[in-house]
Amino acid sequence: MKNRLEELRKEKGIRQEELAEALEVSRQTIGSLENGRYNPSIMLAFKIARYFNLKIEDIFIYEEE
């Protein structure tokens, strides 16, 4: 699933490690999320949305196959 996580993180001026710490996940998970290799659970998606003060749909782009 495509997402704007990297774009939003860079806009906020934070590193992957800082975002990982804030979301209580590992840095590798942030990396995998950003390059689309891993899709977050609904709980993590909500945490991410809350962190950036946006809706889930504004961060994760759902495209039907």
Added chain:
Amino acid sequence: MNKRIRNIILINSAFVGVGVLLFVAGLIKGSSFLMPLGAGSVVSGIVKTMRMVKILKGGEAKIKEFEACYDERNTMISAKAGSLSFKLFCLASFVCSAIFALIGMEDVALIIAYVACMLIFIYLVCYWYYSKKY
């Protein structure tokens, strides 16, 4: 104390206890299998316990870093690796059992087959349990 760390310490303490018993049993019986098994269990349990104690002494930051290693992605990877390992083990058991039977070591083939069947049965019980739970 963090629940995960506490559980790891408890489990490894049990390993140390069992290891000591195995070592002593091996010493009494003069078994060259039980003694190293017990010793290895003790050493492994102590090392893992010491690692947890070090993490606890490292404070909140270290504990958070430790917890992050058990996040959802790592849990998923662990589950996938376990699932694939199980499938490959079943396949390998089948092949090994057949090979041992072909070369005339049917006792060994039987043991391997029994172990594989037991694991498959355990898998079915676990599958049933989780299908009820979810």
